[in-house]
Amino acid sequence: MQDAVLAMLAKQPAHGYHLHALLRRALGPLGESMNRGQIYVTLSRAERAGLVVCERTEGLPERPERKVYALTAAGHQRVAAWLAEVGRPKPDLAEFHLKLFAAAAARLADPVELVAAQRRELLRRLREAHQAALAEPAGSGAGLLLEGVVLRLQADLRWLESCERAWSTVDDEAEDG
Amino acid sequence: MQDAVLAMLAKQPAHGYHLHALLRRALGPLGESMNRGQIYVTLSRAERAGLVVCERTEGLPERPERKVYALTAAGHQRVAAWLAEVGRPKPDLAEFHLKLFAAAAARLADPVELVAAQRRELLRRLREAHQAALAEPAGSGAGLLLEGVVLRLQADLRWLESCERAWSTVDDEAEDG
């Protein structure tokens, strides 16, 4: 979450409500369950960590609502690192999806290359899972679990093919609003 | 995690290290990354919540190592609720796997019925995802994400078939050690 929020700030400074709207739009129906308060928790923690700063210049001078946050240099580094890394311990569909969105919107990375890197990682894990499954005794619980992992990895690889098709034909549709 | 730890205590009281070993064995290669300290964090929080109590009777009287925890009545209720519920917001492969394990070990529920309930839930979500995908404009990011969700759900359904095969032939292999 923190990475996704920071990545949304990479293109331009914004206030919490706007970030929330961006994330919801990027996630579609899956984003409807997102809690708005989480954005502010995430932003305040990122501010404490020095990844963002608040410039509360928006609105009338007497009513400084709309706290506008901007990425610091450390924040930009963090975003770049997030986009560069693959194969986190928690492979999340939505997280990778947001990564593609942010990369395209902020022109920080090529989505097609991100897809290729992710595919390499998933193939690597698929090999690992197969090997691990072979090492398990037949009928063991762990073997069954590994079978589930394999099936999911295969499904994710098929999804990546769709991602590649979609993002290789897109050039400038990643608008912000 | 908390639910899984509590479920491991449903069969008999145990101390943290033993619970850790049980979870690692149940998860196989996927459990190797589990941090041991997490068990103690989980147990202390469960104790604060009144779900477990500590009977530090094991070991010599002068050296009360091996804190043995036991479920309270509230803890048993919690475990029963965990086994009864389906379709959490976070469908996790390992969590369901552990649920089957715990249900079989503690004789608290029929694994085959749990599989059937899970399949009903996944089919329901599959219908939802399909409907949501139809409502999305073609080529939108959210539609792509929904396609990934559908592929994963289909993979999980295939995995459930393997689970059913495996657990319908098992009767008493869920030993504890």
Add this chain to the structure above:
DNA sequence: TAGCCAATAGATAGCGGTTACCTATTCGGG
């Protein structure tokens, strides 16, 4: 005009998951 509701905007308390790190004992082998 007063009342009400939705959208906008921000925030906090608290739980649970996770990691990184620390301590202490026991026991066998070099």
Add this chain to the structure above:
DNA sequence: CCCGAATAGGTAACCGCTATCTATTGGCTA
């Protein structure tokens, strides 16, 4: 006799997430 592995217990701090609260603005209606 010391060293290291296995066993056993623990803490601090972070992040994700939910439930809940406040406040303003603007429009609609009774």
